[in-house]
Amino acid sequence: MRIFIVKLQSSQILLVLIQGTLQKLSKGGFIHQSQGVVSQVLSIENLFLFVNSNYLHLLHINIKAHTILLVQPSSNPESRTYSDYESVNECMEGVCRIYEEHLKRRNPNTPTITYDISQLFDFVDQLSDLSCLVYQKSTNTYAPYNKDWIKEKIYILLRQAAGHEM
Template sequence: MTIPKEMIEKKDVPSIEECLESQFKTMLSSLDNGAVLLILNSMQIDTRVMRAAFSQGRFTHAAVFLKSGFLTPSQDWSSKPLLWQASGEKINDDLVTYTDGPDLHLMSRYLAHYMINNPNSRFVVRNLKKPLTPSQGHDLRDYICQTIQESTVEFCTNFQLPYIWLTSNMQWLHWLDNIILGPAGAKRSKLTFCSRLVTDTFKHIGVLSQDINSSSTNPNFFARPFNNDTFEDKEYELDKHTIVLIQPEFRKASRTFIDYESVDAALEGICFMYEAKLKSTHPHQKNITYDISQLFKYLDDIPDLSCLIYTPSINAYTPYNKEWIKNKIMVLLQKMAR
């Protein structure tokens, strides 16, 4: 996503939200209910320490993505993509309030606030390998509404979270629950955090195994495809502005660049370049087909091809060469073929 710097500096939430929604349209249309949003807040020292000490990975927050129209039409938020998450910040139409338990959030508005407070964060969505069945979708809807209505689940404090996570498999330490978590120690089962809520949600609808310990998961559990067979390997980057640098001829004067809103859009754009060339050389052929070897031969013949991908954590662009581009195109085409 490319958000004008002045919008962030002015904390112009409505404009950022509108900008996000216009960029989300194509990307989010290919996602299913139950996809997981992962956020890496690379700026705050406490989240970096938490990630290094407990998460052992890249991401610090997780939420469940819900397509627009997932809720019943009578509900106000049914027309926009939502997030189901264990975050205390509930973003309403005109203000930000804090709730004591899991809640639904407008995705664009939540991310607009997040970008203002943490401008160098990274946003990734990982889709489910198989779309939810109608029964699973119904169960997910009921589970969310019931959890919100009953208000029996509370958030952990920043101190309680690492304690619950680290001691989830250490029964001999649970005698400390009375002191750390609250009266009678029964609060452990009622306290939640982002990855625990996402795990419990997926377990409830049968997407994840009941054997998984929800208290021992973290956002990176959903980022590692080898941990489970639930999510696609592909990551939909929400903040990877990409610039393709190309010299299509041996003349240096032919050098040019094209910018795209995401890595996938850039890869598709490179494929479209080849398709455009085929159409120009076969103007009377209605249906033009090609295989990967022909596409790669075309790319190999280009004198110079590379790309620059924006990396929020360093606030700069990272370069990638032609071989990297070819490998990513191969992965993209395989996913599209499925």
Template sequence: MSNSAILTNSKMPHIYLLIHPKHEVISRVYCTYDSIDKCLEAICNIYEEHLKRVTPTMPTVTYDIMQLFDFLDSFVDICCLVQQSGSKTYAPYSKDWLKDKIYEKFQKTAMQTMEKQPLEVDEQLSA
């Protein structure tokens, strides 16, 4: 099944996010989400919470996508299982797939932000 079929399905898929941050087996955790978007937001929130822990004196956290990807690359593994439409089966998706989806999400957010901002006209051009 193609990725687009998963994302355009009218019934939102069920997702298991599997996280293995450290080599110790006990560090493995999983979370469930009812949409890919919520899963991606959770991944970003995990990184933001990490930044708050390592820089507690900073009033706000800021980061770029490459810093987030480096953080994900530091994990032993992170992947997800996405329920396939019309069946009770799950397909595995890798860390790289998650990074692609996060990139698309950041890109979409940036485009929406740009659309909301008024265009700035260079005053020298209008003179």
């Protein structure tokens, strides 16, 4: 089942596109029928539960989850820094800005700096440590995520940004 969030308003999901059908999300969820299979979509804040006769799927969407970025550029423990952001996407934009600042320092006389995602990912990989702590409201804790997770989220963010520019 392919699910796309179509419209957000004040961190609330209003519309969801499921297998080509636009669904309005009410407070309790909605029922979706496709090819004779009835699915029930239940929602509680940013937690979605998809139930049908074939499977049960749990999807957690962190729209506005406080995120702490931990960065250690070199093997020197004194190089450790952290930044905090209001959402995962803002944090991923912050990682891109860190790379852009790195490029500006290395190329101070270049007026316009361009890069592709593979260069950004190489930069991420060469950092001694890069990780995120994402707040989980349901448990009132922070969940840790590694470089691979960060690269996946950056890829999704940049893909979405490229789609909006078309």
